[in-house]
Amino acid sequence: MEKNKPDYYNNLDKIYSKIWELLQHGFRKKDSPFHLPVFICGNNDKLDGRIVVLRGVEESAKKLWFHSDIRSNKIKIIKSHPKSSLLFYDRDKKIQLRIGGNSKINYRNDTTDISWKKTIHMSRQCYLGNKAPGSLSDIPTSGLTENIDNFKYTIEESEIGFNNFCVVEFYIKSIEWLYLAAKGHRRAFFNLHKEQIEKKWLIP
Numbered sequence: 001m002e003k004n005k006p007d008y009y010n011n012l013d014k015i016y017s018k019i020w021e022l023l024q025h026g027f028r029k030k031d032s033p034f035h036l037p038v039f040i041c042g043n044n045d046k047l048d049g050r051i052v053v054l055r056g057v058e059e060s061a062k063k064l065w066f067h068s069d070i071r072s073n074k075i076k077i078i079k080s081h082p083k084s085s086l087l088f089y090d091r092d093k094k095i096q097l098r099i100g101g102n103s104k105i106n107y108r109n110d111t112t113d114i115s116w117k118k119t120i121h122m123s124r125q126c127y128l129g130n131k132a133p134g135s136l137s138d139i140p141t142s143g144l145t146e147n148i149d150n151f152k153y154t155i156e157e158s159e160i161g162f163n164n165f166c167v168v169e170f171y172i173k174s175i176e177w178l179y180l181a182a183k184g185h186r187r188a189f190f191n192l193h194k195e196q197i198e199k200k201w202l203i204p
């Protein structure tokens with residue numbers, strides 16, 4: 001291998017493996033740049049992106065997932081327009097991923113049961129507001145009571161948050177890879193068909 005060039009530089013198979021390695025790392029490590037992708041969805045009039053926390057990665061099912069509040073605007077959009085994308089960038093590794101796919105909302109089912117049970121006391125705070133995220137307010141507020149703001153609730157009291165909790169599974173259809181390198185950028189595209197993965201180079 002040429003000096004300073006990673007082994008995946010000119011190898012589509014290795015890039016594809018690297019993508020899953022980076023996603024797994026992003027899911028497991030809070031300080032990884034891949035831990036906080038931008039999730040983009042929209043309808044015919046408006047597209048919007050927002051940061052989410054990567055909560056799971058499953059290569060065999062070609063899916064990723066994150067948690068959200070069922071009352072949030074993005075959930076309303078996904079219901080009618082499941083086509084969406086996730087954007088990742090690792091500044092140190094100089095790797096960008098643009099992942100396209102379909103989002104599926106899980107609410108009050110086995111998937112949400114499993115995820116909710118793993119959700120720690122502190123994280124449950126997000127689901128304990130009385131009003132929907134994005135609601136108008138006359139005053140500046142977190143939307144939480146003082147006790148909830150100060151984490152003064154028991155794990156039993158936090159169970160009510162399950163009513164607002166959902167898991168968005170994102171089924172990957174395509175991945176575009178961009179690797180920035182002084183010696184020449186590399187761009188690749190992967191179509192994730194049911195039975196096989198189509199891999200091709202693009203001009204960066």
Ligand SMILES: Cc1cc2nc3c(=O)[nH]c(=O)nc-3n(C[C@H](O)[C@H](O)[C@H](O)COP(=O)(O)O)c2cc1C
Binds near residue numbers: 036052068133134
């Ligand atoms: C660091 C960070 C992590 C976030 N994680 C999530 C998340 O995992 N799920 C989520 O729904 N919103 C998360 N948010 C909030 C969203 O970015 C967004 O503000 C919120 O979901 C409302 O978006 P919507 O009105 O488009 O539904 C996070 C924001 C930041 C800054």
